[in-house]
Amino acid sequence: MSNAAQRIMVALDYPHAEQAQALVESLAGIPCYMKVGMQLFYSASPGFVNSLKEKGYHVFLDLKMHDIPNTVKGGAESITRLGVDMFNVHAAGGRAMMEAAMEGVDKALTGLGASAVRPAVIGVTQLTSTSQAVMNEEIGLAGTVEEAVLRYAQLTRTAGLHGVVASPLEVVRIKETCGSGFLTVTPGIRPAGSDIGDQSRVMTPPEAFAQGTDYVVIGRPITGAADPRAALEAIIASISE
Numbered sequence: 001m002s003n004a005a006q007r008i009m010v011a012l013d014y015p016h017a018e019q020a021q022a023l024v025e026s027l028a029g030i031p032c033y034m035k036v037g038m039q040l041f042y043s044a045s046p047g048f049v050n051s052l053k054e055k056g057y058h059v060f061l062d063l064k065m066h067d068i069p070n071t072v073k074g075g076a077e078s079i080t081r082l083g084v085d086m087f088n089v090h091a092a093g094g095r096a097m098m099e100a101a102m103e104g105v106d107k108a109l110t111g112l113g114a115s116a117v118r119p120a121v122i123g124v125t126q127l128t129s130t131s132q133a134v135m136n137e138e139i140g141l142a143g144t145v146e147e148a149v150l151r152y153a154q155l156t157r158t159a160g161l162h163g164v165v166a167s168p169l170e171v172v173r174i175k176e177t178c179g180s181g182f183l184t185v186t187p188g189i190r191p192a193g194s195d196i197g198d199q200s201r202v203m204t205p206p207e208a209f210a211q212g213t214d215y216v217v218i219g220r221p222i223t224g225a226a227d228p229r230a231a232l233e234a235i236i237a238s239i240s241e
């Protein structure tokens with residue numbers, strides 16, 4: 001059960017630290033991974049990340065950097081100094097940008113010393129809210145979503161990153177193409193019967209793990225539940241079965 005919990009990233013998508021803190025307290029003792037995204041980070045600043053690390057959590061800082069290489073290198077350097085375990089950049093920023101992120105990590109680690117955490121750096125492929133129709137007709141990318149995701153995944157691997165964010169639907173092909181050790185972090189997770197909301201490419205938690213994903217990212221099915229702890233425990237139980 002605890003192994004399953006470690007592979008669940010709880011998306012702390014809240015406007016203020018107090019609400020995120022209350023959720024963290026309600027989940028005390030469950031060794032899940034905590035994901036801090038832009039809504040919480042822009043409001044609660046690095047202090048909230050530090051508080052999670054002090055409590056012993058693994059932390060995924062999801063700021064989806066996408067900028068010129070020099071700027072992303074500087075961002076990666078600052079993020080690495082926070083001591084997070086994982087962060088992400090948009091693969092659409094290209095190879096030079098992703099390589100710059102890795103250089104930023106190395107630069108920060110040089111100054112931090114041997115005990116510092118080396119974060120896993122993950123490329124975002126096609127957002128899980130993007131449908132085939134939106135990708136083709138609005139964004140104007142040809143081909144299937146799976147083809148686009150695989151192209152981004154290969155680019156991400158070539159740039160030396162550790163894995164990608166994608167939907168669970170693409171995990172099997174990503175692992176075939178990039179190797180089983182190339183990490184997949186999959187949002188777009190919805191327990192049976194829960195609202196899909198703005199997500200488009202979704203699977204249930206057991207289905208996602210059956211594809212071979214390394215981590216699932218789950219927000220509203222936990223944070224929006226009347227009893228978030230019970231919701232997370234039910235998800236862990238469904239995976240452990």
Ligand SMILES: O=C(O)c1cc(=O)[nH]c(=O)n1[C@@H]1O[C@H](COP(=O)(O)O)[C@@H](O)[C@H]1O
Nearest residue numbers: 011037062126127128165187217218219220
């Ligand atoms: O990078 C991410 O974490 C991410 C990428 C993606 O393609 N889709 C996606 O939903 N996410 C994040 O995963 C979380 C999903 O939340 P829920 O839809 O509430 O479960 C949110 O914090 C999103 O920002």
